[in-house]
Amino acid sequence: MTPQAPSDLPTPLARTRLYEQVAEQITTWIRQNGLSSGDRLPPERELAARLGVSRATLSQALVALEVVGVVVVRHGDGTVLTGRHSESRIVEAIRAHADRIPEIIDIRDALETKIAALAAQRRTDEDLAAIDAALAAMEEAIEHGDRGVDADEQFHAAVTAAAHSDLLAQTMREISSLIRETRIESLSQPGRPRNSLSGHRTIAEAIRARDPEAAAAAMHAHVEMVSDVALLRGEER
Amino acid sequence: MTPQAPSDLPTPLARTRLYEQVAEQITTWIRQNGLSSGDRLPPERELAARLGVSRATLSQALVALEVVGVVVVRHGDGTVLTGRHSESRIVEAIRAHADRIPEIIDIRDALETKIAALAAQRRTDEDLAAIDAALAAMEEAIEHGDRGVDADEQFHAAVTAAAHSDLLAQTMREISSLIRETRIESLSQPGRPRNSLSGHRTIAEAIRARDPEAAAAAMHAHVEMVSDVALLRGEER
DNA sequence: CTGGACTATTGGCTAGGCCACTGATCCATC
DNA sequence: GATGGATCAGTGGCCTAGCCAATAGTCCAG
Structure with a gap:
């Protein structure tokens, strides 16, 4: 190197x-x-x-x-x-989608909302511990003036694991590079890391409370918050 | 055939x-x-x-x-x-899906519910015509004592096209062989073709009325109807 | 009509050979 | 000491040839 x-x-x-x-x-x-x-x-x-x-x-x-x-x-x-x-x-088409943010948001909404609902139904105590650890990591990153990109990813991975669906997890992995872009863009906006953490907390509480509908609604709101940023950025290009 | x-x-x-x-x-x-x-x-x-x-x-x-x-x-x-x-x-997971019906239902629910909601928002007159043609084809197949497997697929393809999301359509195609099995199993049960057609009609009316929430709810109910059959079959093996 | 045997065609895999590429080493030159 | 060139050993790349396994089709007997 x-x-x-x-x-x-x-x-x-x-x-x-x-x-x-x-x-x-x-x-x-x-x-x-x-x-x-x-x-x-x-x-x-x-x-x-x-x-x-x-x-x-x-x-x-x-x-x-x-x-x-x-x-x-x-x-x-x-x-x-x-x-x-x-x-x-x-495969090529998927790899060439750098300008397809609206469609990425659509599929994020479909998959991550479902994952949140399943996590609320199926989560174990270990799952909850991993989710809480991710929340703490993001809190700490934000206090240090960081955006919390890694902790954001850690949170979403923990929620996906808590859904206990290999096929959904694999599909998420296959489109993970697309999703990563939308998440990073969102966290780069001033104030967004704190808002994002707040959204994460709402999702986590619904999962803790085993409330699939609240979890799905919280995740849907979270993805929509991301889409506001991404679509604005899209229009400025 | x-x-x-x-x-x-x-x-x-x-x-x-x-x-x-x-x-x-x-x-x-x-x-x-x-x-x-x-x-x-x-x-x-x-x-x-x-x-x-x-x-x-x-x-x-x-x-x-x-x-x-x-x-x-x-x-x-x-x-x-x-x-x-x-x-x-x-690749393994995709090939070994014969015993993973519950997970297939999960991802169907995630994707097809979202597709139905988007179809309600984005459908054109041509999209509606294709959906109506699929309904008519299934009606005709059932009257002839057939299960309507092809018309069922035609309906779902028309709804997917009406969502106007290439990425969602591509993801559906990638998992189409998995999904096909759950649909065929459902339609093989006595009375299911007629019930399925009824579900299709409810979905189509919501799309026609541009009501994304009703479309999503109708599709969710439809996928859940399928899951009842598939899970029962799964438990009998 | 069904089942069994046979045949031709197909892919499956092996073994072996020789060439191309790569990285490491050594040596000569500046 | 740094650079460039030559050499070598180890690596993969692709080829040829061979023989066996699987499949579909055909034919014949019961």
Whole structure:
């Protein structure tokens, strides 16, 4: 790790492995030929010869496409399309959403409101202790003049854990980079850390009281407070 | 589409390819040994020998892990961990959803309730026409003694489109296979297609009336109706 | 009509080979 | 001492070839 990395050097070349190129060629070919769910790719031996690569390399590309859900590889039968050729596009689209704050707020509202309600129903004493610890950490950060970004994240992670739903937690993780931006923007406004902490406390009390509706309403208000900032910022660009 | 699919046959065996097992073993090993970002896996020749597989099979597993973001494979250097070992858990969780109906219901409730509310706020006349067409299709399917699975999906797709949120729509698509199961199970119960259509109508009227709270409440009731069936089925296994 | 056997086609995985890349080390030059 | 070039060992990249396992289709017997 260089202590001072010069910032005007060109970025390193991106080396792509052959399987990535092959996978890309296959999805392009699928789309250009209007193939759909249930259709088959040509046999591996034939497809590898056409693409000018070894069957092992093609197999790697098919592994990649199987992992992202574009194909199902069936032993003895062939490689079958799932109809989801746009999956890799979806991931790209999600990654290219820096200007999609309103939609991020929508999905935050949907997921985090539900998580708060479930946390109120399912929280354990350990969950409550983690939530309280996050509140204390944020209080301390604010007293030190900090924004409390880490403690904010700690609080939301504790609430998510208290919901005891792996699938919801995983979905939150998948969109965590999007959500993080909206949270940081909010906490950067003067007075917002203190307001945010106050909102956190309301949420925590509802969870403590096992009141799902109050927890959902408090979280909804909290997300809406964030959206005010984010949308204003959006309009100033 | 088989006109009458028997509903009491066992589900097909899930065949796993060797690369999936190897990828799983690797992530388990990473976690058990507390490895973190920047650490290296053993060289391919050594690791393949230890795992008792060919290097090509190991390479397939590493492709899978690279695609989900757990590792970066560097030519001439080795395979480096990104620190995101839990990513492969996501794929597992998605594939192992057969016994996770309650969690699927949770996330359906979160997303579809929000989608219904947004559809009530944002729907256009075209959106309404698509929703009405789906209602008519389901009415017709039920009159013919069918369950209306396709029309049910058509309805939900129309409501999702009426929400005009690409991110929410994409997230729905990513978990669509999970959701589809809960919908089909529900519609297989006697009387459920007619009840489901009734629920759809209530949702559609709230959307037509631009009443987000009524739309959300109607969708919430609809998802809860589904959950009754799915949870009962779950307990009988 | 159903079940069993057979065949052709398909993918699954192995083994081995050789080349390309990377980082470390050493040496020469300034 | 710092820099650049050459060399080497270890690494992954991709290929070829082979043989086995799985699948779907066909045919035949009961």
